[in-house]
Amino acid sequence: MHDKQYRVKVGLATCGIAGGAAKVYQILKDRLQESGIEVERTGCIGMCYNEPLVEVIEADGQSYLYGNLEPEDSLHIVDEHIEKGKPVRNLLVLGRSAETDDQTFLEKQRRILLKNCGHIDPEEIQSYIDADGYKGLRRALEQMTPESVIEEIKQSGLRGRGGAGFPTHLKWGLTRQADGAQKYIVCNADEGDPGAFMDRSVLEGDTHSVLEGMLIAGYAIGASIGYVYIRAEYPLAIRRLKIAIKQAEGKGLLGKNILGSNFSFELFIREGAGAFVCGEETALLMSIEGKRGMPRFRPPFPAQKGLFGCPTSINNVETFANVPRILHLGASAYNQLGTEESKGTKVFALAGKIRRGGLIEIPMGTTINEIVFDIGGGISTGKPFKAIQTGGPSGGCIPAELGDTPVDYESLKKIGAIMGSGGLLVMDEETCMVDVARYFLSFTREESCGKCTFCRAGTHQMLKILERITQGEGREEDVDLLIELAEKIKAGSLCGLGQTAPNPVLTTIKYFRNEYDAHVKEKYCPAKKCKALITYEIDPEACTGCTLCARNCPVDAISGMKKEAHVIDQSICISCGLCINSCKFDAVTVSSKPKQLV
Amino acid sequence: MKQATAADLRTLAQDHPVFAVKEIVDKHIESKGAAIPILQEIQNVFGYISPELLRRAGEFSGIPVNELYSIVTFYAQFRMEPTGEHLIQVCHGTACHLAGAERITESIQFETKAGPGKTSDDGMFTMEKVACLGCCSLAPVLTIDEETYGKLSPEKVRKIIKDVRRKNPEHSASKGDNESA
Numbered sequence: 001m002h003d004k005q006y007r008v009k010v011g012l013a014t015c016g017i018a019g020g021a022a023k024v025y026q027i028l029k030d031r032l033q034e035s036g037i038e039v040e041r042t043g044c045i046g047m048c049y050n051e052p053l054v055e056v057i058e059a060d061g062q063s064y065l066y067g068n069l070e071p072e073d074s075l076h077i078v079d080e081h082i083e084k085g086k087p088v089r090n091l092l093v094l095g096r097s098a099e100t101d102d103q104t105f106l107e108k109q110r111r112i113l114l115k116n117c118g119h120i121d122p123e124e125i126q127s128y129i130d131a132d133g134y135k136g137l138r139r140a141l142e143q144m145t146p147e148s149v150i151e152e153i154k155q156s157g158l159r160g161r162g163g164a165g166f167p168t169h170l171k172w173g174l175t176r177q178a179d180g181a182q183k184y185i186v187c188n189a190d191e192g193d194p195g196a197f198m199d200r201s202v203l204e205g206d207t208h209s210v211l212e213g214m215l216i217a218g219y220a221i222g223a224s225i226g227y228v229y230i231r232a233e234y235p236l237a238i239r240r241l242k243i244a245i246k247q248a249e250g251k252g253l254l255g256k257n258i259l260g261s262n263f264s265f266e267l268f269i270r271e272g273a274g275a276f277v278c279g280e281e282t283a284l285l286m287s288i289e290g291k292r293g294m295p296r297f298r299p300p301f302p303a304q305k306g307l308f309g310c311p312t313s314i315n316n317v318e319t320f321a322n323v324p325r326i327l328h329l330g331a332s333a334y335n336q337l338g339t340e341e342s343k344g345t346k347v348f349a350l351a352g353k354i355r356r357g358g359l360i361e362i363p364m365g366t367t368i369n370e371i372v373f374d375i376g377g378g379i380s381t382g383k384p385f386k387a388i389q390t391g392g393p394s395g396g397c398i399p400a401e402l403g404d405t406p407v408d409y410e411s412l413k414k415i416g417a418i419m420g421s422g423g424l425l426v427m428d429e430e431t432c433m434v435d436v437a438r439y440f441l442s443f444t445r446e447e448s449c450g451k452c453t454f455c456r457a458g459t460h461q462m463l464k465i466l467e468r469i470t471q472g473e474g475r476e477e478d479v480d481l482l483i484e485l486a487e488k489i490k491a492g493s494l495c496g497l498g499q500t501a502p503n504p505v506l507t508t509i510k511y512f513r514n515e516y517d518a519h520v521k522e523k524y525c526p527a528k529k530c531k532a533l534i535t536y537e538i539d540p541e542a543c544t545g546c547t548l549c550a551r552n553c554p555v556d557a558i559s560g561m562k563k564e565a566h567v568i569d570q571s572i573c574i575s576c577g578l579c580i581n582s583c584k585f586d587a588v589t590v591s592s593k594p595k596q597l598v
Numbered sequence: 599m600k601q602a603t604a605a606d607l608r609t610l611a612q613d614h615p616v617f618a619v620k621e622i623v624d625k626h627i628e629s630k631g632a633a634i635p636i637l638q639e640i641q642n643v644f645g646y647i648s649p650e651l652l653r654r655a656g657e658f659s660g661i662p663v664n665e666l667y668s669i670v671t672f673y674a675q676f677r678m679e680p681t682g683e684h685l686i687q688v689c690h691g692t693a694c695h696l697a698g699a700e701r702i703t704e705s706i707q708f709e710t711k712a713g714p715g716k717t718s719d720d721g722m723f724t725m726e727k728v729a730c731l732g733c734c735s736l737a738p739v740l741t742i743d744e745e746t747y748g749k750l751s752p753e754k755v756r757k758i759i760k761d762v763r764r765k766n767p768e769h770s771a772s773k774g775d776n777e778s779a
Contacts, residue, residue, distance in 0.1 A: 017746065018733045018747070018748050048733075049735050191732075194691035195693050195730060196730070200732050271634075271635075273637075273676065274674030275673050288631050290632055290633035290635075291665075291669070292672040308631075349734060351734030352693050353696065357734065389692065425692045425693060439692070449672075554704070577701055578701070578752050581751065581753075
């Protein structure tokens with residue numbers, strides 16, 4: 001046994017654990033216990049599509065990444081690679097002699113923010129310090145004035161990564177200049193957009209970078225107290241934050257007179273209680289104050305009157321995580337990346353009908369096609385790429401024709417979408433755009449806090465219209481009515497939730513008007529998704545009479561004798577699609593035509 | 599004095615629910631904006647927030663009960679009714695929606711007889727639809743009692759539910775009786 005020559009790491013972020021990584025970790029730990037090799041824990045490596053992932057590093061630093069492992073595979077890796085020195089090629093996804101094309105997943109990425117994710121142990125502060133951690137804070141405290149920190153952030157061109165892209169130095173500068181003895185730093189970790197998990201991955205994989213960013217911000221604006229407002233749905237991130245706070249306190253990096261300076265800072269965690277609107281800054285502050293999270297009118301901006309009435313700077317997780325990198329690398333190195341107006345990199349959660357979904361980081365200005373095809377490896381279903389959705393319920397759907405659009409704040413805005421916090425949802429031909437719009441509206445209708453009439457009642461009405469369109473009961477005037485309502489909701493809402501809620505509807509109408517018309521005028525769903533407009537049938541030629549579909553049908557709509565062609569009773573069928581899923585002979589077909597009820 | 603942990607509080611809550619509420623309130627009341635952390639811990643310890651618990655929390659904290667009620671009804675996290683023995687959360691995030699979360703919800707309902715937001719008659723399962731569990735690459739996803747299952751299909755759901763049932767062989771409809779006893 002080549003003991004102690006190997007290092008073994010297992011990716012243990014939420015998605016890895018969901019993919020079975022905890023079992024793999026335990027098995028490896030038990031198996032390697034006697035060999036003296038300690039199995040290390042790390043955060044999200046980014047290749048969610050290959051979870052669970054295990055990295056084996058040889059004495060010379062050569063790394064081998066194994067993916068898609070079943071528990072027994074991990075034992076096989078120990079037997080072959082660690083005991084005999086022979087990498088298991090068929091399980092490799094990255095590294096010398098890997099047979100897959102996964103290398104291209106990383107080639108167009110620039111991992112600056114995620115450089116530690118998947119490499120360091122997020123529960124060990126020393127692991128972060130060894131990776132240049134807390135050097136940015138040290139530089140700020142020992143060599144810079146608060147003003148020069150803000151100037152450095154200005155030079156870097158950093159803009160808010162929560163989605164709106166407000167220049168970070170302005171927010172800090174205004175908070176610094178505001179009158180008030182007590183000032184606060186708040187980290188917005190209420191990552192509520194469905195389909196977005198960037199902040200969670202950073203918090204789970206590189207917890208200390210967020211803490212360090214908050215500390216630097218606290219020093220820059222003159223705040224002595226910080227809050228992390230984090231979704232309760234992220235228990236692992238919360239646990240790691242608590243560990244990180246304790247460890248930082250132990251090292252004198254948090255608390256009184258940090259690193260021997262005059263700067264003192266305390267950090268508290270507040271768990272969100274499940275309200276999407278609390279991602280909006282004034283609503284978030286209300287929630288920390290222990291009230292219903294309802295947005296209030298601005299001005300005064302939080303920079304003047306924020307948490308408990310004191311000047312407050314609220315920044316997103318990713319924004320904070322960028323700060324130590326900027327101070328460590330220097331603004332001039334950082335702003336080399338990106339475009340004229342959008343500097344640096346952006347982390348995205350790539351998901352949907354994509355072959356290689358995961359956590360990616362790209363320089364601003366990378367095009368959508370590069371993300372979908374070069375990094376993501378194309379569409380998972382093999383069907384044509386139809387659209388990509390950015391910004392969750394506040395964002396827009398960008399059609400495949402605009403795939404050359406560079407991803408930066410201005411370019412995305414120009415085509416009706418937004419950068420958003422970083423969710424990227426890829427859609428293929430089988431996705432019905434009207435259904436997507438309906439889905440997002442059902443979300444915003446549910447999450448509207450109810451304060452503004454247009455948002456509360458308007459989203460409800462829009463949803464009703466979209467529902468009847470998807471049910472084949474759309475009226476001629478419906479699409480125009482949707483546009484009219486959308487404009488009024490945008491104009492009549494106080495906060496970002498209402499102002500952006502109509503975006504998914506407006507962009508789908510703009511780019512996919514033909515699909516709305518098909519639903520309204522022809523009662524036809526081109527993607528064959530809308531239940532009321534599709535019919536399942538069994539092809540008697542292809543059906544072998546195996547009875548599997550009949551046994552799976554939840555409403556007993558399928559009948560037929562064994563070894564004879566089966567038939568679906570359309571008057572009972574609820575179009576759930578279980579039959580098409582279960583059929584092994586492709587005998588069940590789906591078509592879209594008005595349903596003829598008996 | 600050492601602060602009571604959730605486990606301590608749970609033990610205390612079994613025999614002296616009112617004392618447990620008092621402990622929870624005392625633990626948080628000093629910090630600013632204590633209402634939400636108090637309610638979160640009550641739910642954590644008791645599983646849900648009954649009107650009686652709410653009244654006690656108001657009494658001990660001095661926060662008007664109507665204010666506490668307004669918080670409980672505003673935030674999706676809070677529950678005013680107990681859940682079944684197993685809590686199933688079905689992700690309805692965008693990726694899961696595209697991957698057929700609706701179909702998964704239907705098959706859970708079919709297998710457990712618990713509709714969205716409801717508890718099955720045998721008290722065994724409660725099903726909740728949730729916005730996003732953040733495991734988009736594994737869509738569609740659900741969690742049962744905080745364990746996550748990904749890449750679901752209706753068949754897989756059937757198997758998962760069956761496994762959960764198998765782990766509770768002696769379970770019967772008498773759970774309600776046990777509780778009131």
